[in-house]
Amino acid sequence: MTSYEKLAVVGATGLVGTKMLETLNRKNIPFDELVLFSSARSAGQEVEFQGKHIQFRIN
Numbered sequence: 001m002t003s004y005e006k007l008a009v010v011g012a013t014g015l016v017g018t019k020m021l022e023t024l025n026r027k028n029i030p031f032d033e034l035v036l037f038s039s040a041r042s043a044g045q046e047v048e049f050q051g052k053h054i055q056f057r058i059n
Contacts, residue, residue, distance in 0.1 A: 003032070007035070008035040008036075012037060012047075013038045013056065017038075025050060034054055043056055
């Protein structure tokens with residue numbers, strides 16, 4: 001399987017972004033870095049994804 005260096009999800013806290021994260025997790029897609037963009041309301045919050053703590057960034 002192809003390994004991706006960097007993946008980004010824009011709108012990560014919204015409906016589509018949440019589904020994208022579920023799909024990435026379910027399909028176990030390999031990556032080196034995951035960047036999650038969100039609105040200012042969620043910026044700075046963290047989520048655990050595949051054993052890594054990832055902080056939301058502002059779009």
